[in-house]
Amino acid sequence: MDRADVATGRQPRSGPPTAAQARVVAAALDLFARHGVGGTSLGMIARSLGVTKAAVFHQYKTKDDIILAAAEAELGHLEAVVDAADAEPTRDRARAVLITGIVDLAVERRGTVSVILSDPVIVGFFVDHQQFRRLMHRLSRLLSDDTGPEAHVPTAMFFAAISGAVMHPLVADLDDETLRSQLLLLTRRLFAAPG
Amino acid sequence: MDRADVATGRQPRSGPPTAAQARVVAAALDLFARHGVGGTSLGMIARSLGVTKAAVFHQYKTKDDIILAAAEAELGHLEAVVDAADAEPTRDRARAVLITGIVDLAVERRGTVSVILSDPVIVGFFVDHQQFRRLMHRLSRLLSDDTGPEAHVPTAMFFAAISGAVMHPLVADLDDETLRSQLLLLTRRLFAAPG
């Protein structure tokens, strides 16, 4: 899979990831969150799995492939929430499902989703990534009634607020339940008035 | 300056940065924002300044020193805004100054403040950084009337929302003015009810 495929959204991936591939991606996500994508080496991933670099390279040909697989794995979680929201009969219920779903996701994977989706390297991958763009526009359509370009601001803000807040040092001492309920309360306030 | 000094907030720095140091920090911030801290090498910083790596090392002994100087430079901008807010006579006016100040800062330095303050490496520096912790608690006190641990959630969310939203791909095409007014509108909604 080369860069052109990424940009066009073509998916030459060979079906679902193998067990070994899933382990590589899981280890990579954890390290990306702690050291950033650029600060994570294949040696670190290999060491955390108890194998050698060559074994990691056997699963993914290049480091970019690992980054992409990790980013798309996180995107998959998000997509599942948006799918569930889209299946709701009314817009209000869709929004409720979307908001609680994303808050749950962020709290559950506190410090992982967040950092990964805001890492400059991954953002760079996503800028021309069709699956990502489609997902973000679906999110915008669910959250805002506007159609102009400024309709995306609430979505960007909502997304950044949730994923950024859960990993903020200020709330590091807070338990998951308190964090979750506070986030829900504040988010609903954001979208209380007609968006 | 060693790690212990960072943790205790002691400042053995030799006064204000020289012109050459300021140029290094500015170049570093730009590159950190584009490639992440871990993805930025001293060679990249040197090349972007048109000098050699040794010249960069002459200004700062280690890469960590550069990271810290860059992080504290960004922190300085934030501190100036909080200082201005604290000087206001009433809490409502203080909040207004704080919110517009931070929104202005984020839009002005779109894509720089944001990435820098959320980079895992810099967050790691800040966790035990006294100046950062004091600043964040001042921010919390201004934004929330609560005193419990959950009082920090709105602050974390506000901070993450602003700094994260300005660099989100969804709003990449938006002009600064539209982005600024939208952010202000939405932020005021967040803090409309008694916090």
Added chain:
DNA sequence: GTCTATAGTGCGATAGAC
């Protein structure tokens, strides 16, 4: 304040055995 030159380490990636 900048340079050249260099040391030592770790990087991404490959080849080929088991």
Added chain:
DNA sequence: GTCTATCGCACTATAGAC
């Protein structure tokens, strides 16, 4: 699917001349 071994390169950092 994992290993050992290796390549060429870039990295952080230092020493000493200008």
